[in-house]
Amino acid sequence: MEAAVQQGTLKRFVPHAAAVTVLALAAMVGVITGPASRAEVSEGVAGAGAAEPKGAKPCQWRVVWTTKPATEAMICWSTAQETTTNKVYFDTQPRSGDLAKYAQQQAATTNGRYSSRRHSLYFHYAPLTGLTPDSLCYFTICSDKEVTREFHFRTAPDKDVDFKFLYGGDSRSDRDGRRTMNIRMRTLLAQDPAILCLVHGGDYVYDGDDMELWSEWMTDHELTVTAAGRMLPVVPARGNHEAGDIQFDEVFASPGGTGLNYFLTPLSPQLFVISLNTEISAAGDQAKFLQSRLKENTAVRWQLANYHRPAYPAVKEPSVAKQHWVPLFDQYNLDVAFESDGHTIKRTRPVRGDKPSDDGVVYIGEGGLGVKQRTPDADRWYFEGGKVGASSHVQKVTVTSTQLKVETILHDGSVFDTWQKPPRKR
Amino acid sequence: MTRQVQPDSTASLHVLRLGAAMGMAGFGAITLQYSSALFSWLWLGHGWSESAAQGLERAGACLVIAAIPFLFWRRAWLAPAMASIWLAFSTWAAAETASWQAWLVPFAGATRVLAPAAVAVWAFTGPDKRLQGLLRVATAFTFAAHGVEALLGRGLFVDYAIGVLARVGIAATQSGAESMLRVIGVVDCASAAALLLPRRWRWLALWMAAWGFFTAALRMLHGGWAAWPESVVRLPNAALPFCLYLIWKPPCSKEPSSALCPTPQP
Structure with a gap:
């Protein structure tokens, strides 16, 4: 009888023992076939950070560009307390912050409290219009009786001249890394006055609903300002980490319309960047907008797009951009699509019709403005003849009438990749 | 004299097992391919x-993936139970990292997570009321979550609607697609609520199975063959209500000799 009991126990035990053995073996296979460990990207803690918001003192200053960067700019800032008088004093000449000497002033047209239950911070936007193209705009921000030092930025040219701009995405989740990259961008801006702006590919913070994270981002953004007060205007795209969050619109003054956030930015008469939003319908109104803008601008020499989730990713699966936007890119001969989200460095070979093609579109980016970097899948077909890597980075784009050059610059200032192309026959 | 014969539950168990297997295979494929x-x-x-x-x-x-064969071995209930726990953990992580309506994520993935758990439960209970309750809740959660997403006009759903209508030659506008989604959202939420009522509506379970299958297939219709894991991982959305449809087959009230109503085994 004892033997029978033992046999019964054994019978019940066998299926589970077999299952546990197989599952354990399978799990081990999973671990073994995981990626080889690599040294983590050493970001290093950036130097002294910018000051946190306090009282009525204007802080967290941003210049936002959308549709008319040659003549218009949105000056955005924050105050820790509610203020009654909020103005920007501006001029084409430096006035050393002497408010009486500035030729023009613009009151903030929108003021409010950033959406947050816990974090109390106030936003202010002043739209500057009628600016002189391709010239320096000097300005000082004033909230109540508190004033900032004088800043300046260069407006976009209205003539076919050479210039540069920066592209980067994913400045979230690693504050030290973000500060390091902001200081890198500041260094680039100080060294090279031809740099006009930063085209941002989205994912500014880990949780777009968390105003504390946004506040940190805005404070860290102050680090991009040079010692001379030169600011780097931002052309912002929405990322998946701020997918449906109103805070993105509050921080960047609703670029392209609240919740829509798609628009075309002509950085010169011969180059435009079309910023798209991968977090809303790609096939509907946005595809129509994209098609109409590409159709209207077929003669423009350099045509670029900027959006967050990639059509040709280095680690993840392709986004909706591949079905709904890539065919339009091919049809209207886009030059470069900037993509973020993957936390790697990537440059594809030219692609057309989802196949290698020398006259195709090149997809560059994947996001490295501070976020931890991961190992890209270099075996994907579109990287044959391209380049991938893993390190914090920013792309510097040099625009001339004969060449578009994209350099991938790492956090230490070294150049990881250089790619260039002549203009298409349009 | 006529007698009532309980329908054979083998087919419903196979459907449940197959649905769970597909969900698990899709999950494994997506994770191994893309993370x-x-x-x-x-x-x-x-x-x-x-x-x-x-x-x-x-x-x-x-x-x-390795737990899939054990779905078909009734005594090895522990393996599907472990798979279900892992799927639940992954779904929870997805909710933690999601930025758009994160609270919906665990509900939307309920059929996928609970299908292997239902297979494990079946080993003890058979297709009794407890198991049916589990299937009802899982299906209702998934349909309700997708219904809410549709009502909120999720961009991806708008793209599916526009893309699929374009395939049949209808050029839908975004506002047209959004209106269609509102109707779909209401139907999904109403179906979910009706499924939780004590009454057993077989036609409702069949409708939910058909709609679940269509919406799973939609991923591939929209994204091409490469999107097969996205379709396969959603097959439990169809399998669980279809399993309910089969379980709820009414007992035969015919002579045992009828071809439609086989003689019960002693």
Whole structure:
């Protein structure tokens, strides 16, 4: 009888023992076939950070560009307390912050409290219009009786001249890394006055609903300002980490319309960047907008797009951009699509019709403005003849009438990749 | 004299097993091919190294795939139960990292997570009321969550609507697609609520199975063959209500000799 009991126990035990053995073996296979460990990207803690918001003192200053960067700019800032008088004093000449000497002033047209239950911070936007193209705009921000030092930025040219701009995405989740990259961008801006702006590919913070994270981002953004007060205007795209969050619109003054956030930015008469939003319908109104803008601008020499989730990713699966936007890119001969989200460095070979093609579109980016970097899948077909890597980075784009050059610059200032192309026959 | 004969539950068990297997296979394929939210949660959210986070993620995916054959071995209930726990953990990580309506994520994935659990439960209960309750809740949660997403006009759903209508020659506008989604959202939520009522409506279960199958297939219709894991991982959305449809087959009231109503086994 004892033997029978033992046999019964054994019978019940066998299926589970077999299952546990197989599952354990399978799990081990999973671990073994995981990626080889690599040294983590050493970001290093950036130097002294910018000051946190306090009282009525204007802080967290941003210049936002959308549709008319040659003549218009949105000056955005924050105050820790509610203020009654909020103005920007501006001029084409430096006035050393002497408010009486500035030729023009613009009151903030929108003021409010950033959406947050816990974090109390106030936003202010002043739209500057009628600016002189391709010239320096000097300005000082004033909230109540508190004033900032004088800043300046260069407006976009209205003539076919050479210039540069920066592209980067994913400045979230690693504050030290973000500060390091902001200081890198500041260094680039100080060294090279031809740099006009930063085209941002989205994912500014880990949780777009968390105003504390946004506040940190805005404070860290102050680090991009040079010692001379030169600011780097931002052309912002929405990322998946701020997918449906109103805070993105509050921080960047609703670029392209609240919740829509798609628009075309002509950085010169011969180059435009079309910023798209991968977090809303790609096939509907946005595809129509994209098609109409590409159709209207077929003669423009350099045509670029900027959006967050990639059509040709280095680690993840392709986004909706591949079905709904890539065919339009091919049809209207886009030059470069900037993509973020993957936390790697990537440059594809030219692609057309989802196949290698020398006259195709090149997809560059994947996001490295501070976020931890991961190992890209270099075996994907579109990287044959391209380049991938893993390190914090920013792309510097040099625009001339004969060449578009994209350099991938790492956090230490070294150049990881250089790619260039002549203009298409349009 | 006529007698009532309980329908054979073998077909419903097979459907449940197959649905669970598809969900698990799709999950494994997506994770191994592209990585999942669990990776991001561990790597960026909790400071794991890339290799450790990816190693654990892949181990879990292999575990879930390896558990598939055990779905078809009634005595080995522990393996599907473990797979269900892993799927629940992954879904929770997905909710932690999601930025758009994160609270909907666990509900939307309920059929996928609970299908292997239902197979394990079946080993003890058979297709009794407890198991049916589990299937009802899982299906209702998934339909309600997708219904709410449709009502909120989720961009991806708008794209599916426009893309699928374009395939049949209808050029839908975004506002037209959004209106259609509102109707679909109401129907999904109403179906979910009706399924939780005590009454057994077989036609409702069949409708939900058909709609679940169509919406799963939609991923492939929209994204092409490469999107097959996205379709396969959603097949439990069809399998669970179809399993209910089969379980709720009314007892035969015919002579045992009828071809439609086989003689019960002694």
